[in-house]
Amino acid sequence: MxxxxxxxxIIVILSTFFILGMxxxxxxxxxxxxxxxxxxxxxxxTHSKNFSHEAFYLSLILVxxxxxxxxxxxxxxxxxxxxxxxxxxxxxPSKSIFLGFLALVxxxxxxxxxxxxxxxxxxxxxxxFFTVLAGLFTIMGRKSAFNQVIGYLVFENGIFLLALNLxxxxxxxxxxxxxxxxxxxxIIMTVAIDHINREFEHIDVHSLNQLKG
Amino acid sequence: xxxxxxxxxxxxxxxxSLILLLFHPPQxxxxxxxxxxxxxxxxxxxxxxxxxxxxxxxxxFENWIRLDALSTFYFLIISIxxxxxxxxxxxxxxxxxxxxxxxxxxxxxxxxxxxxxxxxLISNNIALMWVALEATTVFSAFLICAQKSKASLEAMWKYxxxxxxxxxxxxxxTLLIQVSAQNLNVPIHDILLWNxxxxxxxLLDIKFVKAGFIFLLVGYGTKAGLAPMxxxxxxxxxxxxxxxxxxxxxxxxxxxxYALIRFIPIAEKATAYSGWAHHLLLGxxxxxxxxxxxxxxxxxNIKRLLAYSSIEHIGIIALAMGLPGIGVWxxxxxxxxxxxxKIFAFFCAGRLRQIYGTHDMNNFSSTMHICPLWSSGLxxxxxxxxxxxxxxxxxxxxxxxxxLVGSQTWFALAILILASSLIFITILKYxxxxxxxxxxxxxxxxxxxxxxKIIVASFFIFLITLCLWIPSALRExxxxxSQIIMGVRL
Numbered sequence: 252m253x254x255x256x257x258x259x260x261i262i263v264i265l266s267t268f269f270i271l272g273m274x275x276x277x278x279x280x281x282x283x284x285x286x287x288x289x290x291x292x293x294x295x296x297t298h299s300k301n302f303s304h305e306a307f308y309l310s311l312i313l314v315x316x317x318x319x320x321x322x323x324x325x326x327x328x329x330x331x332x333x334x335x336x337x338x339x340x341x342x343x344p345s346k347s348i349f350l351g352f353l354a355l356v357x358x359x360x361x362x363x364x365x366x367x368x369x370x371x372x373x374x375x376x377x378x379x380f381f382t383v384l385a386g387l388f389t390i391m392g393r394k395s396a397f398n399q400v401i402g403y404l405v406f407e408n409g410i411f412l413l414a415l416n417l418x419x420x421x422x423x424x425x426x427x428x429x430x431x432x433x434x435x436x437x438i439i440m441t442v443a444i445d446h447i448n449r450e451f452e453h454i455d456v457h458s459l460n461q462l463k464g
Numbered sequence: 465x466x467x468x469x470x471x472x473x474x475x476x477x478x479x480x481s482l483i484l485l486l487f488h489p490p491q492x493x494x495x496x497x498x499x500x501x502x503x504x505x506x507x508x509x510x511x512x513x514x515x516x517x518x519x520x521x522x523x524x525f526e527n528w529i530r531l532d533a534l535s536t537f538y539f540l541i542i543s544i545x546x547x548x549x550x551x552x553x554x555x556x557x558x559x560x561x562x563x564x565x566x567x568x569x570x571x572x573x574x575x576x577x578x579x580x581x582x583x584x585l586i587s588n589n590i591a592l593m594w595v596a597l598e599a600t601t602v603f604s605a606f607l608i609c610a611q612k613s614k615a616s617l618e619a620m621w622k623y624x625x626x627x628x629x630x631x632x633x634x635x636x637x638t639l640l641i642q643v644s645a646q647n648l649n650v651p652i653h654d655i656l657l658w659n660x661x662x663x664x665x666x667l668l669d670i671k672f673v674k675a676g677f678i679f680l681l682v683g684y685g686t687k688a689g690l691a692p693m694x695x696x697x698x699x700x701x702x703x704x705x706x707x708x709x710x711x712x713x714x715x716x717x718x719x720x721x722y723a724l725i726r727f728i729p730i731a732e733k734a735t736a737y738s739g740w741a742h743h744l745l746l747g748x749x750x751x752x753x754x755x756x757x758x759x760x761x762x763x764x765n766i767k768r769l770l771a772y773s774s775i776e777h778i779g780i781i782a783l784a785m786g787l788p789g790i791g792v793w794x795x796x797x798x799x800x801x802x803x804x805x806k807i808f809a810f811f812c813a814g815r816l817r818q819i820y821g822t823h824d825m826n827n828f829s830s831t832m833h834i835c836p837l838w839s840s841g842l843x844x845x846x847x848x849x850x851x852x853x854x855x856x857x858x859x860x861x862x863x864x865x866x867x868l869v870g871s872q873t874w875f876a877l878a879i880l881i882l883a884s885s886l887i888f889i890t891i892l893k894y895x896x897x898x899x900x901x902x903x904x905x906x907x908x909x910x911x912x913x914x915x916x917k918i919i920v921a922s923f924f925i926f927l928i929t930l931c932l933w934i935p936s937a938l939r940e941x942x943x944x945x946s947q948i949i950m951g952v953r954l
Contacts, residue, residue, distance in 0.1 A: 364671075366646060383636075390629065399625055410635055417643045421591060422653065428595035429635070435602045436628050443624060446609070447617050459618040462699040 253372075255296050259289045260378045263412070264355070267385045270405060271351045272344040274337055279401055280325045286382075286405070287317035290412055297371075297415075305423050313411075316430060321404065321437060328397070328441040332448045339394040339455065347392060354384040371416045379416055382409030396447060396454040400440045407433050466515065467524055470586070473508040477501055477579035481572040491564045495554045498571045502543070502550040505578060509543035512536050517940065520954070523588070527657055530588035533944035533953075537796060538722040539585045540941075541803050545714030546578055548919070552811050553707045555916055559818050560705070562611060570610045574711065577604045584719045588658050590638050590726075594631070597723055600716060601627045601687065607711070608704040615703040619696075626696045627687050634683025634723070640676030641730065644669040658726060662954060665733030673734040677741055680727050681748065687720035689778045691752040698759070701771035702823065706814020709767060710807035713774045718803055721778070725785055729951035737951070739788070746786025750879050752779030757883040761890055765823045766813045769894070770806065773849050776887060777802040780864065783876060785949070787867040793946040794863035800938075801848075801856040801930060808923045809845035812838045819910050825894050829901040835910040839899055841920045846895050848927050850888045856930035 266286040273279045291313030298306035328334070342350070358380035362373045386406025390399045411429070414421055448454050480501045484494055513536045515522065522531040531539075557567050580603065583596035605624045609616040638656075645655050645668055654660045661668070686693035701709045731741035756776035763769040777798070784795030813823075815838045820828055831839035848855035861884070868877040934942075947953035 366643065387629070390625065396621060403625070403628065406629065406632065410632060410639075413636065414639055417639050421642075421656065425589070425591040425595060425656075428592065429598075432595055432598040432602060435599065436624075439602055439605055440624060443605070443617070443621055446612065447621060450612070450614055450617055456621065459621060461615055461618055462622075462703065 255299075256293065256371075257374065259293060259296065260375060262286075262289050263378055263382065267382055267405065268348060268351055270389060270401065271347045271385055274340065274344060276329060276334070276337075276397060276401075277326070280322050283325075283401060283404060283408075284318050284322040286408060287321065288314050290408055290415075291318060293412070293415055309423060309426055312427070312430065316434065317404075317408070321434075324437060324441060325397075325401070328444060332445045332454075334395075334397055334444070334448065334454060340392070341394060341457075342392045347388070350388060351381075351385060354388065355381045358384065365417070375416050376413070379409050379412035382406075382412060385409070394455050394457050396444050396456050399456065400437065400444070403440070404433070404437065466522065469508050469511060470524060470529065473505055473582055474579050476504060477575040477582075480575040484568050484572040484575070488565075488568060491557065491567050492554075494568055494571050495550075495557060498553065498575065499547070499550045501575060502547040502578065505582065506543040506547045509536070509539040513540050513937070513941065516944075517937065521659070523659075527654070527659070528589050528592060529586050530657075530659060531586055532948060533941050534722070534726070534948045535585045537941050537945045538718055538799075539582065541718050541800055542578075542581055542585070542715045545710070545718075545803050545807050549707055549710045549714065549807060551915065551919060552710070552814075555913065555919075556705070556707055556811075556814055556818075559815075560611075566610050566612075570607055570705075570707075573603050573606055577607075577711075577715075581715055581719050585722060589656050590641065590658055590661070591635075591656050593658075593723055593726075594635050594638050597634075597684075597687070597719060598628065598631050600719060601631055604708075604711070604716060607708045608700055610705050610708070613703070619699040619703040622696045623700045626693070630686025630693060631683050633686070634680050637676045637679030637681075637683055640672050640679060641668075641727070644672030644676060644734070658730075659954070661730050662733070662951075665730045665951075666736070668730070668734040670734055673731055674740070677727055677731040677744070680724060681744060684720045684724040685748065688717050688724065689752075689775045690748050690782060691755040691775065691779070694752065694755070694775045694778075697775060698768045698771040701774070702765050702767040706767075706810050706817070709770065709814075710810035713770075713806040713810065714803045717774065717778060718799055721781060721799060725949055728785065728949050733951050742786045742788055744786075745782045746873065746876055749779045749781070749783025749786060750876050752776070752782060753879055753883045757886050760887050764825055766817070766825050766828070767810075767823050769825070769891070770809050770813060773809075773887070773891075774802075774806060776883070777806070777849070780861070780880070783880065784864045784867065786876075787864070787871055787873070788950050789867060790863060790870065791867035792949050793942055794860050794867060796942050796945055796949075797934070798857065798860035798864065801860050801927075804923070804926055804930075805845055805848040805855075805857060808841065808927070809849060811919065812842035812845055815916075816842065819907070825898055828898040830899070830903040832899045833903070833909070834907050835912070837912045837916060837920055838910075841923065843895055843899055844924060844927060846891050850891045851884055852888075854928060854931045856927045859931045859934075 263286055266282045269282040270279050291310055294306040295310040358377040362377035365376050386402050386409055389402030444454055512531055516533055516536045577600050580596045580599040584593050587593045605620055608620040648664050650660055689697045728741050756772050760772045781795050781798050784791045819835055848857050851857050851861045
């Protein structure tokens, strides 16, 4: 079972690096979908021996919402708002990946301070922190508002992984509440992008600098 | 009975938004319905306020919902603010040329935010509190661009990104607090409950409590407007409609402050009353105060000025929370006074903007002749905000100064006095200029309705009375709430 979790986490790391290094939105969204599905399956993997309905429903809801609905909303926004699918980078892909490695090393060093409880290991906490950092980096290192949305979702994935690791007894209600917030956030952000795109004819957040002082 | 009222307070606003979404009533009807709902929330807050006077705490739904003196105090603040804003919105939106669908959307999202705001205050589960607070952020974002323009869209985007990410940090903080409680001998499902954490706080793992509190401070601090995470506030306030500015400073900011100060007793007990959390807040408060003062000195835009003034007052509240004893008491009173004064300032600024068509204070002149009612209101609101006597904020500020002298924190005292006097002079200069400077162009005198007069008069009564006399019920409530924050009372 541990090997299965480790395999899942390695896929999460790879997909995060893929998002960091990508210039094009569509593969980025696909990478996000894979990441979300893998993270969504983790509750099911950890409960594979003692099957619980709660874990099953949580996995099901996560996979369907984050793995299918979220990417679909993102793709639809690209099509509907006719956003150019190239991300404008502030930092080149190779540098992003290098910074990603630094973040990974930092996450490993940081995670050694946490108390661990089986089936999770320090590795899982490190991956969670790495995903959080990568999400923040995606929000800050890119120019497009659309990229910030993807960054926000990756960040939220990291937090969710962290919650799975650390939280002993976060009830299903709360997990669903968090998911509801993220979903509402995503919808509001995509609607906002649509409005911004129509009003400004671009979604470059660095040009949103009218308000000062 | 009590449970029913509680449930109705949560559900009725949601039903209102549903009605607005499905039936598209005319604008006037929607605004009246909005008033009615917020009046109900106000009544319910008074009911619980009275109930908690005799009982220390009320627990519902397997301890997920809990009311005590601190929550009812903030419940009272947000319900009074919301009701007054609902009344004012009737005037504001009738004079504003907005498409009806925009107004309906505004009220719909607002009702939803109210329901979630109440949930923040009554949840005992700290994760549920986070969920509700994040929901208020997400759903209030569209209130900013009721009037769609480049500036309001830009402001909305900044608000969305900064506040959602900021508040997400608070979730990491919540998780860390939960990790600190892992070795406690309590049932798994009770571990996230505030009263459990508060009860077992001395046994928590100090390292994680400290890390968690810092994350919470950054997270909820972003929404509250503590520097250096305050940058969204001036942009948002200056480009959003006036009712949103009022809603944010009367309701949303107070929710974030409430969420943050809930964790003070836990952090303090875990660190054996070393004053660690208090010192952190004191430091943040001073920093915020310095930054806000620096920006107030060079403001031209009235709403930006009000935004920086909000940041200043949040700084003062944080500073007061850093002073156990009379300081915390005064900090709570300051939250109440600031909420009232600031929503009133936004009411006046909003109406004057409608008359003059600008936010630039250099173009507001001889407001006293054009619109004496709202102009004298703005005068009162700004005088209150800078702490002039005999208006409400004077009292709480005076108590805070007293606490600073009492605890001999000279550095913070110097900063508070210097900042307050600089702001006093600057804002007084603007007020004089706006009220009495000769007008270049000719504007007709603005007629005012009966409702407007009632609103202004009630604020005059509120703001002056609260300086001279605090009702004993309120005083007792603040006493109990400050005891909760200092960890003396469970």
